Amino acid sequence: MNYCSHCGEKVTLIVPPGDDRERYVCSSCETIHYSNPRIIAGCLPIHEDKVLLCRRAIEPRYDKWTLPAGFMENGETTEEGALREAWEEARAKIDVEGLYTLFSLPQINQVHLFYRGHLSALDFEPGPESLEVRLFTEEEIPWDDLAFMVVGKTLKHYFADRQSGHFPMRSEDLVHPKGRDWKPP
Amino acid sequence: MNYCSHCGEKVTLIVPPGDDRERYVCSSCETIHYSNPRIIAGCLPIHEDKVLLCRRAIEPRYDKWTLPAGFMENGETTEEGALREAWEEARAKIDVEGLYTLFSLPQINQVHLFYRGHLSALDFEPGPESLEVRLFTEEEIPWDDLAFMVVGKTLKHYFADRQSGHFPMRSEDLVHPKGRDWKPP
Ligand SMILES: [Zn+2]
Ligand SMILES: [Zn+2]
Known part of the structure; x- marks a missing residue:
């Protein structure tokens, strides 16, 4: 995953506040993109x-x-x-x-x-x-x-x-x- | 879903060739984005x-x-x-x-x-x-x-x-x- 599917800006792989795993998070709209089995x-x-x-x-x-x-x-x-x-x-x-x-x-x-x-x-x-x-x-x-x-x-x-x-x-x-x-x- | 998470271009909702359901498909890199339960x-x-x-x-x-x-x-x-x-x-x-x-x-x-x-x-x-x-x-x-x-x-x-x-x-x-x-x- 490189880009936010919501707004099209770049995502970064970080641990969001209150979470304990890395997620792709949008640098612009702040959407957290989860990936699941x-x-x-x-x-x-x-x-x-x-x-x-x-x-x-x-x-x-x-x-x-x-x-x-x-x-x-x-x-x-x-x-x-x-x-x-x-x-x-x-x-x-x-x-x-x-x-x-x-x-x-x-x-x-x-x-x-x-x-x-x-x-x-x-x-x-x-x-x-x-x-x-x-x-x-x-x-x-x-x-x-x-x-x-x-x-x-x-x-x-x-x-x-x-x-x-x-x-x-x-x-x-x-x-x-x-x-x-x-x-x- | 609005944008391709791979290349950042716009996606469109179409039935890909050989498929029988609508999927979000990238207009640029042609990635098919599946969504599953x-x-x-x-x-x-x-x-x-x-x-x-x-x-x-x-x-x-x-x-x-x-x-x-x-x-x-x-x-x-x-x-x-x-x-x-x-x-x-x-x-x-x-x-x-x-x-x-x-x-x-x-x-x-x-x-x-x-x-x-x-x-x-x-x-x-x-x-x-x-x-x-x-x-x-x-x-x-x-x-x-x-x-x-x-x-x-x-x-x-x-x-x-x-x-x-x-x-x-x-x-x-x-x-x-x-x-x-x-x-x-
Ligand atoms: Zn975004
Ligand atoms: Zn694409």
């Missing part, structure tokens, strides 16, 4: 003993397999964001059964949420951001060609929980040793 | 048969009672954000027992998360954003003077779940009929 909402689409994955047509991780997921937009709920992504990336419609996994990735300022649900129809097909969409049994999952660690972890939880038929909501942090600002006192 | 992370601090509430020293909802909560910051996990807020608003330290409630508020582009946990000490006291911090039994909760609907809902879930001793993670949408952009197909 973003939410990635996605689905774990299930059909019988299979799950749906998409092969990515975009960077990052072009050609790798992923669960449909993307940045949550203003004006929607987390679940609507997840359903929208399933539609956009796989033309898939899902009957949601519940929130399943939540991951914090503090080093990249992201929170990922995945909803578990069954495909309500089998007429899925690649959307513009996918090269291919298909169903995989547990044995067929391309573990070495998954796009993101949160996808692998969500799939592993699912196949493990499927044994018992209980799918408790799972919360996990994926933390690099670097890039951390604050620890609980 | 923000996360509010908070705690439900418990001691014996009581819960901790803070009386707000700031707007909005000055003088009303709330659970400690606030905007999640870059560089932290959701749980760390919740613990930080408990410390900042109530000088309270919490042993977290799990994620308890998640609320989407699409009309104001917010997602609220509350962690359930026990106070690890009783030396809490008001931080700079609180007028008063105290413990309440269920009978003492000032239901008519709570600051936010998500606080009341989290407390009601807790007192109901306490009967059984089971505290399943609860996900809920607080949706106004207006202000919605997108519905699942």
Whole structure:
């Protein structure tokens, strides 16, 4: 950030009065510009003993397999964001059964949420951001060609929980040793 | 948003090529400026048969009672954000027992998360954003003077779940009929 999005003057990185972190503050209108983590909402689409994955047509991780997921937009709920992504990336419609996994990735300022649900129809097909969409049994999952660690972890939880038929909501942090600002006192 | 935070030139609100929503796009450097929902992370601090509430020293909802909560910051996990807020608003330290409630508020582009946990000490006291911090039994909760609907809902879930001793993670949408952009197909 170089300029104030409100008035167009230069911003400086300072700790505002009463705050304890650096923020971009406008040198002219004094607006404080906050930056906050973003939410990635996605689905774990299930059909019988299979799950749906998409092969990515975009960077990052072009050609790798992923669960449909993307940045949550203003004006929607987390679940609507997840359903929208399933539609956009796989033309898939899902009957949601519940929130399943939540991951914090503090080093990249992201929170990922995945909803578990069954495909309500089998007429899925690649959307513009996918090269291919298909169903995989547990044995067929391309573990070495998954796009993101949160996808692998969500799939592993699912196949493990499927044994018992209980799918408790799972919360996990994926933390690099670097890039951390604050620890609980 | 009026100006590009990257180059300082004017932005215009248009639907970028390949997108389906209006974004602020720079007329000079062509940067697309996305705006996304923000996360509010908070705690439900418990001691014996009581819960901790803070009386707000700031707007909005000055003088009303709330659970400690606030905007999640870059560089932290959701749980760390919740613990930080408990410390900042109530000088309270919490042993977290799990994620308890998640609320989407699409009309104001917010997602609220509350962690359930026990106070690890009783030396809490008001931080700079609180007028008063105290413990309440269920009978003492000032239901008519709570600051936010998500606080009341989290407390009601807790007192109901306490009967059984089971505290399943609860996900809920607080949706106004207006202000919605997108519905699942
Ligand atoms: Zn300014
Ligand atoms: Zn620009």
